[in-house]
Amino acid sequence: MASLGLQSGFNLLIKEGPKVNAKFELKPPPYPLNALEPVMSEQTLEFHWGKHHRTYVENLKKQVVGTELDGKSLEEIIVASYNKGDTLPAFNNAAQACMLVWNHDFFWECMKPGGGGKPSGELLELIERDFGSFEKFLAEFKAAAATQFGSGWAWLAYRASKFDVENAANPPSPDDDNKLVIIKSPNAVNPLVWGGYYPLLTIDVWEHAYYLDFQVLILRHGNRRPDYISVFMDKLVSWDAVSSKLEEAKALIAQTLSLKFYKSELSFPLDVAPIYSGGAACDEAGLECHVDA
Amino acid sequence: MATRALLSSKTLARVVRANAASHSRGLHAYTLPDLDYDYGALEPAISGEIMQLHHQKHHQTYITNYNKALEQLQNAVSKADSPAVVKLQSAIKFNGGGHINHSIFWKNLAPVREGGGEPPKGSLGWAIDTHFGSFEALIQKVNAEGAALQGSGWVWLGLDKDLNRLVVETTANQDPLVTKGPNLVPLLGIDVWEHAYYLQYKNVRPDYLKNIWKVINWKYASEVYEKESS
Numbered sequence: 001m002a003s004l005g006l007q008s009g010f011n012l013l014i015k016e017g018p019k020v021n022a023k024f025e026l027k028p029p030p031y032p033l034n035a036l037e038p039v040m041s042e043q044t045l046e047f048h049w050g051k052h053h054r055t056y057v058e059n060l061k062k063q064v065v066g067t068e069l070d071g072k073s074l075e076e077i078i079v080a081s082y083n084k085g086d087t088l089p090a091f092n093n094a095a096q097a098c099m100l101v102w103n104h105d106f107f108w109e110c111m112k113p114g115g116g117g118k119p120s121g122e123l124l125e126l127i128e129r130d131f132g133s134f135e136k137f138l139a140e141f142k143a144a145a146a147t148q149f150g151s152g153w154a155w156l157a158y159r160a161s162k163f164d165v166e167n168a169a170n171p172p173s174p175d176d177d178n179k180l181v182i183i184k185s186p187n188a189v190n191p192l193v194w195g196g197y198y199p200l201l202t203i204d205v206w207e208h209a210y211y212l213d214f215q216v217l218i219l220r221h222g223n224r225r226p227d228y229i230s231v232f233m234d235k236l237v238s239w240d241a242v243s244s245k246l247e248e249a250k251a252l253i254a255q256t257l258s259l260k261f262y263k264s265e266l267s268f269p270l271d272v273a274p275i276y277s278g279g280a281a282c283d284e285a286g287l288e289c290h291v292d293a
Numbered sequence: 294m295a296t297r298a299l300l301s302s303k304t305l306a307r308v309v310r311a312n313a314a315s316h317s318r319g320l321h322a323y324t325l326p327d328l329d330y331d332y333g334a335l336e337p338a339i340s341g342e343i344m345q346l347h348h349q350k351h352h353q354t355y356i357t358n359y360n361k362a363l364e365q366l367q368n369a370v371s372k373a374d375s376p377a378v379v380k381l382q383s384a385i386k387f388n389g390g391g392h393i394n395h396s397i398f399w400k401n402l403a404p405v406r407e408g409g410g411e412p413p414k415g416s417l418g419w420a421i422d423t424h425f426g427s428f429e430a431l432i433q434k435v436n437a438e439g440a441a442l443q444g445s446g447w448v449w450l451g452l453d454k455d456l457n458r459l460v461v462e463t464t465a466n467q468d469p470l471v472t473k474g475p476n477l478v479p480l481l482g483i484d485v486w487e488h489a490y491y492l493q494y495k496n497v498r499p500d501y502l503k504n505i506w507k508v509i510n511w512k513y514a515s516e517v518y519e520k521e522s523s
Contacts, residue, residue, distance in 0.1 A: 096443055149466050150446070150467070151444035187443045187444030187445075206487065207491060211488065222351070223354055
């Protein structure tokens with residue numbers, strides 16, 4: 001799970017330490033392309049990973065090589081180029097491609113052959129604490145994924161306390177912090193851009209994620225996005241992966257808090273890269289929506 | 294032409310039903326407009342399967358949800374429930390926009406044997422040369438902007454009525470062109486949602502954009518242009 005890169009997200013805060021040498025490569029899913037059959041077909045993986053994901057990696061290389069983003073980690077590029085939603089024109093394409101690469105790396109890890117079922121341990125406890133029950137969580141997550149207008153993603157994320165609210169355009173109330181949240185995001189956007197969010201699970205709801213597998217049913221009945229979402233949660237989601245991402249998030253948050261404490265003890269100025277908060281992007285992503293056609 | 298006649302009678306039945314519905318609820322219920330051509334008539338540029346799915350399923354869903362949202366809006370207005378009125382705006386924009394955009398899109402297409410792909414003549418052809426340099430330059434611009442559009446949306450050739458000039462614009466999701474400016478009139482809209490091309494072109498959106506020009510109905514765009522330009 002080292003591939004998640006949360007460790008390098010930590011580097012954002014201290015602006016030093018070992019840099020991930022950004023040799024952007026198309027990472028294969030952690031299983032063969034036919035391993036999710038018959039739920040998600042090999043053909044879908046061949047296109048979704050072999051064509052779409054590959055194109056995002058190639059675009060990213062084109063956008064980044066020779067620029068000041070060269071040599072930075074995916075997470076650093078995402079935060080730097082997103083620029084509080086007012087994306088810097090020069091970096092717009094880099095940010096889009098970078099987030100799409102990151103999201104897809106993450107998405108493949110969120111599935112496994114014979115997935116589905118129920119989480120356990122601390123993850124289940126947190127889900128029950130923050131959503132009432134696992135069933136309520138499922139309903140809320142499915143609704144978020146179904147109602148994202150157009151292309152995009154739905155996420156389960158851990159929202160930590162804002163550790164640098166000085167930079168937050170719209171700091172959330174403390175009541176909303178330190179808990180699991182469900183969010184949706186348009187197109188390429190992922191929760192890293194808002195700062196303080198640790199993604200644990202995602203589902204891709206671009207039409208290319210499910211159109212090939214559901215085309216017969218789509219022809220007969222129309223939009224099948226809700227069916228795809230149900231099948232994903234019933235038979236594909238890897239709760240083991242989600243649990244280990246929770247572990248990584250906790251470790252990272254603990255590091256961040258101790259760093260903050262250390263800095264305040266020594267009266268160091270908070271020399272941190274901007275960590276962006278919700279604001280407009282959250283509003284955009286959290287729109288009240290209706291099921292997508 | 295038997296199909297045509299059948300379609301017309303179907304249309305008539307729909308109009309009657311819609312009128313009945315509007316009388317009982319005091320609200321106009323939108324219905325799926327018929328196409329002026331068969332689903333397979335745009336092949337090989339756009340497959341019959343895509344056309345059927347796109348028209349019968351996707352467009353219909355926008356209409357269904359648009360009608361639903363309008364009904365909810367009417368209830369909210371009658372109860373002076375402002376939060377509910379405001380909350381409904383995004384659904385109205387998305388589904389109403391989906392209905393508006395697709396209704397234009399079907400008019401923008403025509404089988405080759407019915408003039409699809411024939412470059413515009415007359416005042417629109419002249420305006421295109423003036424504003425973009427050439428017809429080919431316009432196509433290149435639309436293709437580039439359509440291919441670069443992130444996620445789902447539309448690429449448009451529109452008329453800015455205030456400045457009386459042609460513009461190429463993109464809109465996200467189902468936002469209609471008017472969201473980019475109240476003076477913009479759509480002449481031609483190309484759907485770049487994946488559902489518009491995925492079954493045939495998969496991830497290669499540029500090929501879809503390249504081929505769709507073979508079935509563009511410039512007669513329709515010219516008529517709108519002549520009516521709207523001063």
